[in-house]
Amino acid sequence: MYNTFIRPLLFSIPADRAHELAVKSGVLISRSRMLLKLTNTIFTQENPSLRQTILGIDFHNPVGLAAGFDKNGVMVPLFQSLGFGFAEIGSITARASSGNPKPRSFRLPADRSLINRLGLNNEGVQAVSKRIKNIKNRDLSIPLGINIAKTHDPSIHGEAATRDYKTSFETLKEMADYITINISCPNTKEGKTFEEPDTLDALLRELFREKDTDLPPVFIKFSPDLTHERLGELVSVCENHEVSGYVACNTSNIREGLLTPADLLGEIGNGGLSGQAIKQRSTGIIRQLRQLTGGSKPIIGVGGVASGRDAIEKLRAGANLLQLYTALVYEGPGIANKINREVAGYLSEHGHHHIHEIIGTDI
Numbered sequence: 429m430y431n432t433f434i435r436p437l438l439f440s441i442p443a444d445r446a447h448e449l450a451v452k453s454g455v456l457i458s459r460s461r462m463l464l465k466l467t468n469t470i471f472t473q474e475n476p477s478l479r480q481t482i483l484g485i486d487f488h489n490p491v492g493l494a495a496g497f498d499k500n501g502v503m504v505p506l507f508q509s510l511g512f513g514f515a516e517i518g519s520i521t522a523r524a525s526s527g528n529p530k531p532r533s534f535r536l537p538a539d540r541s542l543i544n545r546l547g548l549n550n551e552g553v554q555a556v557s558k559r560i561k562n563i564k565n566r567d568l569s570i571p572l573g574i575n576i577a578k579t580h581d582p583s584i585h586g587e588a589a590t591r592d593y594k595t596s597f598e599t600l601k602e603m604a605d606y607i608t609i610n611i612s613c614p615n616t617k618e619g620k621t622f623e624e625p626d627t628l629d630a631l632l633r634e635l636f637r638e639k640d641t642d643l644p645p646v647f648i649k650f651s652p653d654l655t656h657e658r659l660g661e662l663v664s665v666c667e668n669h670e671v672s673g674y675v676a677c678n679t680s681n682i683r684e685g686l687l688t689p690a691d692l693l694g695e696i697g698n699g700g701l702s703g704q705a706i707k708q709r710s711t712g713i714i715r716q717l718r719q720l721t722g723g724s725k726p727i728i729g730v731g732g733v734a735s736g737r738d739a740i741e742k743l744r745a746g747a748n749l750l751q752l753y754t755a756l757v758y759e760g761p762g763i764a765n766k767i768n769r770e771v772a773g774y775l776s777e778h779g780h781h782h783i784h785e786i787i788g789t790d791i
């Protein structure tokens with residue numbers, strides 16, 4: 429149904445418009461108990477072999493929604509009813525931002541990938557925190573991750589950038605089952621990010637300054653473009669603070685090996701690449717993280733997950749949980765349920781009783 433009717437329709441309009449339509453429909457469904465129940469009946473199946481408790485949080489299955497699809501937390505109940513095991517909203521920033529001018533997202537069908545330069549558009553921490561309080565008061569049974577980033581404004585850098593993160597962190601920490609710090613956004617006018625060891629160290633020192641015992645688990649989200657050496661340095665910094673786990677990875681700036689013609693890529697211009705084109709790079713980072721941490725910290729694997737096979741590859745490389753965004757665009761709303769069924773099928777075919785039996789078995 430999605431492949432035959434809905435995707436061709438959505439792909440006939442610009443990607444930015446298609447996303448707006450998807451959000452509008454998602455909000456409508458999220459407000460209707462009847463529609464949520466119906467979606468839930470179609471898309472949600474429990475499987476004990478996929479259930480895990482990680483950092484004290486109960487995940488019914490490993491497939492989560494990646495940050496960026498529901499930036500303002502307007503349709504979390506929908507993702508629960510679509511069979512996702514958890515949802516990460518955001519990135520949320522201290523100040524509201526309308527992001528970059530459109531067009532700002534582009535499809536690369538030949539690569540089953542996307543390029544986006546949305547520019548961290550979101551309603552800002554005050555508006556989103558009010559909304560999240562309401563969602564949490566409703567019957568949400570999946571864990572809610574909240575992703576925070578620095579306000580999209582190059583004049584905010586250095587210590588001001590750290591304070592900007594801190595504002596969002598302090599406002600949202602009590603509402604989240606976990607918080608993800610998106611550190612791949614620019615922190616200087618030259619475009620340097622928090623993926624520099626000293627800057628990350630200063631940021632984490634500030635965020636963890638209060639020695640708060642009630643903090644939810646904090647994850648750090650890396651870019652897939654980090655060198656082996658830089659990733660090692662950043663993990664060492666994180667291990668000196670109370671970081672609970674890692675999200676690997678964000679979108680990529682590298683354009684190597686794409687099937688999409690170079691002239692089309694030139695027309696599209698800058699932006700973060702996601703989907704199948706970054707799958708291998710992301711799995712490589714997961715494997716390195718697993719080696720660097722010896723499996724002591726949970727890893728959320730994200731980047732090109734679109735099938736049970738992709739999921740198993742990332743789990744075997746060391747991911748404890750998974751997320752996806754681009755596959756929702758190419759495969760449709762049934763994708764989490766499909767992946768869960770395929771992973772559960774793989775486990776039983778190979779004589780495994782539980783998902784943790786395959787995590788990190790291929791490093």
Ligand SMILES: Cc1cc2nc3c(=O)[nH]c(=O)nc-3n(C[C@H](O)[C@H](O)[C@H](O)COP(=O)(O)O)c2cc1C
Pocket residue numbers: 494495496497499518519533542544546548575610649677678679701702703704706730731732733751752753754755
């Ligand atoms: C249109 C779009 C917007 C995104 N916005 C965010 C964001 O605000 N914060 C963030 O941490 N990641 C963001 N991401 C990155 C995704 O969360 C994910 O890390 C990346 O797309 C790789 O996963 P995928 O291949 O399944 O899409 C965005 C991705 C896309 C495609």
